Every structure is written in C-alpha cells, then in structure tokens.
Amino acid sequence: MTVLSIKGLSKVYGQGQNEVKALNHIELKVKKGEFVAIMGTSGSGKSTLLNMISGLDSFEEGEILLSGENIKDYSDYELTRLRREKVGFIFQFFHLIPVLSAIENVTLPAMFTSVNKGEVQKKAHDLLRLVGLGSFIHSKPNVLSGGQQQRIAIARALINEPELILADEPTGSLDSKTSKEMMNILQQFSSELRHTLILVTHDANVASYANRVVFMYDGKIADTLDLSNSGLDSQEKIRVIASKVEVLSL
Numbered sequence: 125m126t127v128l129s130i131k132g133l134s135k136v137y138g139q140g141q142n143e144v145k146a147l148n149h150i151e152l153k154v155k156k157g158e159f160v161a162i163m164g165t166s167g168s169g170k171s172t173l174l175n176m177i178s179g180l181d182s183f184e185e186g187e188i189l190l191s192g193e194n195i196k197d198y199s200d201y202e203l204t205r206l207r208r209e210k211v212g213f214i215f216q217f218f219h220l221i222p223v224l225s226a227i228e229n230v231t232l233p234a235m236f237t238s239v240n241k242g243e244v245q246k247k248a249h250d251l252l253r254l255v256g257l258g259s260f261i262h263s264k265p266n267v268l269s270g271g272q273q274q275r276i277a278i279a280r281a282l283i284n285e286p287e288l289i290l291a292d293e294p295t296g297s298l299d300s301k302t303s304k305e306m307m308n309i310l311q312q313f314s315s316e317l318r319h320t321l322i323l324v325t326h327d328a329n330v331a332s333y334a335n336r337v338v339f340m341y342d343g344k345i346a347d348t349l350d351l352s353n354s355g356l357d358s359q360e361k362i363r364v365i366a367s368k369v370e371v372l373s374l
C-alpha cells in the first residue's frame with residue numbers, strides 16, 4: 125500500500141532576483157512500513173520537502189497524495205486535521221512542553237481527537253513502556269537526558285497512530301551512542317510495527333538504518349540507494365552511503 129505519492133513537486137520561494145527553487149520536480153513514493161532517509165547539504169530542500177508533505181506550506185506545482193488524500197487544494201482547516209490524524213513529527217530539539225510530565229506530553233496531541241481519555245492514557249503508557257520509559261511517565265522533561273526526551277517525542281509522534289512519521293534531524297542533538305539507541309527504536313517501529321518513516325539526517329550511520337536513502341541536491345533528488353535486500357551489513361551500508369555523499373559532494 126502506498127502511503128505517500130509525490131509527483132512533479134516544485135516549490136519556489138521569493139520573487140524575481142530573490143527567487144529560490146527550493147524543490148524542483150520531486151518524485152517520491154513511499155510504501156507502508158518503509159523507512160526512507162533523506163540526505164543532502166544544508167539548503168538542498170530537505171525541510172521544505174517535509175513541510176510540503178505535512179501541508180505546513182503551499183506549493184505551486186505537482187501533486188502530493190497522503191494516504192490517498194490529494195492535499196493540494198486543502199484549506200488550512202483540512203490540513204490541520206490531516207496533520208493531526210495522519211502525521212507524527214519528531215524534531216531535532218524535541219519540542220516537549222517543560223511544565224508537562226512525560227505522559228502528559230505524549231497524550232497532548234490526542235486531546236483534540238474523539239478517542240476517550242482512558243484509552244489515550246493507556247496507549248500513552250504502553251508507548252512510553254515500548255520506548256523504555258515505563259518508570260518515568262510522571263517525570264518532567266528537564267530531569268531526563270536528551271535521549272530520554274527524544275524517546276518521549278517518539279511516543280508523542282505515535283499517539284494518534286499516524287500513517288506517516290516525519291523526523292527532521294532527530295538525532296542532530298544527541299551523542300552517537302544515544303543516536304544508536306534512538307535509531308534501534310525507530311527501526312523496530314518501522315520493521316516490526318510497520319510504521320512508515322521519513323527521516324532527514326546528515327549522518328551516514330543514522331541513514332544506514334533505512335530501507336532506502338534519497339540524496340537531495342539543489343532541490344532535486346540526485347540519487348537513491350536501495351538498502352533493503354542489499355545483503356550489506358551495517359558497516360558496509362555506512363560505507364556505501366558515505367561514498368555516495370562524497371561522490372555527490374553533499
């Protein structure tokens with residue numbers, strides 16, 4: 125089943141001399157349970173692409189189908205609903221609410237849905253257990269480590285059972301050991317629980333967990349690397365990705 129289908133997507137910022145083609149005819153299809161990593165230099169359009177997919181900004185040209193819904197002409201109201209129901213976000217700096225406990229942070233996105241409170245509470249508890257925070261559900265973010273805070277953010281991204289999880293540099297502010305723990309959790313969510321994930325990263329180690337790596341350059345998809353059924357072990361994957369980055373001068 126196709127979760128995301130992007131055809132001929134272009135996005136221009138500014139006008140005249142200030143015009144920047146942030147996205148230039150992007151084609152991308154992502155199936156349920158797939159884990160796609162996006163790499164590319166700063167300014168190559170990675171965040172713009174995620175913003176378009178989640179309807180945070182409009183686009184002039186092309187088509188985005190998110191679980192069958194064509195979002196091009198959606199109103200702000202429809203886009204807000206789509207984001208709430210179908211997309212989970214994970215950010216570089218976690219974006220947790222400091223005055224709320226772990227479980228309150230996780231349940232927050234479900235406050236605006238019709239799911240009943242008890243059910244949401246139970247689901248949040250289950251998710252926090254799944255990410256290894258079962259004994260920290262009442263802790264506030266500031267007493268937890270960066271890795272633990274990002275795990276709360278993962279649980280929060282999943283509370284509304286989204287069709288698609290979007291992560292923009294989710295390991296960008298974590299050390300390498302914590303990044304690995306995070307990636308193991310995300311990979312497990314993708315391979316065992318069939319969550320669909322698009323993750324932006326600069327780090328070949330992080331990208332090596334994906335089924336597919338998409339390399340962006342100047343608003344275009346410059347290359348794609350299929351890692352599923354590649355037969356490569358993780359060290360070999362990291363080497364292949366790093367050499368692509370080198371060749372493409374990303």
Ligand code: ADP
Nearest residue numbers: 137138144146165166167168169170171172173
């Ligand atoms: P990346 O995430 O790969 O670093 P971005 O998607 O943030 O790149 O940016 C792609 C290009 O679009 C850059 O040249 C950037 O300056 C430009 N850009 C992004 N957002 C805006 C905006 N809101 N207004 C004007 N230009 C923007």
Ligand code: MG
Nearest residue numbers: 170171172292
């Ligand atoms: Mg960015």
